[in-house]
Amino acid sequence: MVSRLTHAALCEPENPIEVSLRQSFESLQSTLTPPFSLTIPKPGDEYSHTNLAILHAILTEPHFAVTHIKHLHAVVTDGYATFIDALFKIVHFLYPKLLASVKSQVLWVAEETVRVLGIGFDAVLVTLLRQIIGGDFSDGNCWLCLKLVTLFSNQRQCLLDEAPHVLSFALYTFLRVLSDHCRVGGDENLEALRRMEINLCVMIVRLDFRLCLNIGRDFIRLLQDLLHVPEFKGIWMDIVVNPSAFNALGFVGVSQIYRTRTSSRYHLLRISPEMETQLRFLLTHVKLGHQKKHQIWFARKFLNEPERDCVIVDIVRFVCCGHHPPNEIIQSDVVPRWAFIGWLLKLCRKSYLVESVKLALFYDWLFFDERVDKIMNIEPAVLLMVHSIPNYADMTNSLLEFLLKLLDDYDLKHKDLIVEGVSSAFKLLVSKGVIPSLDVLTSSPVISPVLKGALGRLLSGVKVESSNACILARISASPKSSHICP
Incomplete structure (x- = not known):
């Protein structure tokens, strides 16, 4: 047989x-x-x-x-x-x-x-x-990680010569996987796998830094999740203060990476083919108002195991940057991307995960340049804020608060770049008709006056003062309703 x-x-x-x-x-x-x-x-x-x-x-x-x-x-x-x-x-x-x-x-x-x-x-x-499934610590998934990290380590030079893009995909994947693996301790086998993943990523970054530049700004997002690992902290310090350490011709500093949009091919890496099929079906064929059973099935299938909810970050990046529906879908009654992301935010139970998901949602806003960036990448965030105002104002306030805090908290040395990016994103969304006007945010009675004031100064071109961070911190400390957009 x-x-x-x-x-x-x-x-x-x-x-x-x-x-x-x-x-x-x-x-x-x-x-x-x-x-x-x-x-x-x-x-x-x-x-x-x-x-x-x-x-x-x-x-x-x-x-x-x-x-x-x-x-x-x-x-x-x-x-x-x-x-x-x-x-x-x-x-x-x-x-x-x-x-x-x-x-x-x-x-x-x-x-x-x-x-x-x-x-x-x-x-x-x-x-x-x-x-490789994010947040999955089963023997089979760890075995696959081990086999692939070994393969890429053994074949690094061959891949560098013949298919360097694959090596950059491996770097992106294992940087992301490491952030999951570093959260779990006490397992000798996992520790050995972590060490191999760290060694592979450090070797690629140190010896083949051009591959990091190919990844673009999401390389920095992933790297910053690993700054508690000494090797990656050292890499970050060199990127910031000693870019010549990488011997990459033309590399002048972190702002160069910030300005490089990450291709959707990288965001697709952390979505399994099976998950991609289900996501595209839900966002292409399911009508708004009839999505509940599909979302319940999706959560049980892909997010129900312990630690699997970390994949929500990857799903949000994919939905924003890797799934751009055509106009006929956007103008139909199919579940819009912003509504699906609102539901994903509702699933987050851990504070660090909520922050990571919000950063994934807004990341392209921080360095937005309409000459290289896509308006579809930033559309879901503004539509989620606007459509949440009538019934889920706390969602709008929390998202707007997070975005404005990023102006002060993300990278003070490049604050001007970030302020310009966020301001440009808002203005393009209005000029292209994604939303008719920003008055819906700046004039709404359900949005915090402090947030409206900070947003108004940003949009009018007045420099956002660092003192806003302290004011916004007080807002963060105030009690919030648990209502979140479904």
Whole structure:
């Protein structure tokens, strides 16, 4: 009997990807053991079936994997493109359901595709990175982290030469994962994994700093979550006061990174393919007012385990920067992005998580420049504030308060840049008609007079005084209602 690739319930139909691999294997099984035919498979179906059969054999017969990979090397005529495309589909669509033994073989053969520089190996590595689940400390997820951090450490130079973008994706992923792993102590295995992740990230930053510049401003956001780690504190100090330490031609300081918008490709890294499918469905097809059951299912599926709520930060960054619906969706009655983010904020129970989610929501505001930034990245925050005024004024006040405090608290050395960014964001949102006027914020009776005054001075071009931070701190200390936008 041919071995399966996945776990499957009795009533669950077989996945067509697995079926096609198994059928190819069954039809060619007698040709997959030595001595091999000296004839190269003909282009087309014969060649495709041979590649699928060999891949199935590698994944289900680990004791013969070396023989099978040699067979592949002997018959390949397309730079491994057919083989790697099939491997990508397995990882992208089936990884959570794969048997443990198959997952182990997937990681083994993925590294083999790097060694031969097969066409598409970079896509396989990226989709493997996306299978690392934030806030998940299970053995399987930590094993995947370990295997990938080992792979990227071993293949760093090769990737730097052939696919440096993948190395920057790995850096982004492991910086983000480290912020989760550093919150949990007392586990020797996790401590060993943390040390490997730190070593990989520090090596990339110190030796290949141009990759950090490719990431853009979210590199700083992730780095600042790790300043309690001595190695990253040292990196931050060099970025701020000694940028020449990185030997990166043209790098002049942190403001250069602030001004570089992070591509949505990075935000997609921390959203698994399965989660992406559900998010896009909810934000494309579900009508406002009918989203409750979908949101409950989503929370149970992806956020219900201990520590998994940290993924909310990544979801907010993805929704703001990676999911930009077309006008026909925006103008329809589909659940808007701002409403979904309001619901995510309601799920946050830990104060540090609330602050991180708000920073994720407003991060592009701080350095906004319409010449390089996208208005869709900043739209959800202002719409959440405006639409919350009638029934959830505390949401509006808390978000506006947080944003204005950032002017003083985030980076005093670059306060002028941040004030300019936030001011520019507000003005563009009005000029493009996202909101008709800022009077809805500056004149609303339910918004704190102090906040309205600070916002008015910001928009009028008057320098926001540092004393506002003290006033806003007093507001923060006042009791707040627990009402939050649904």
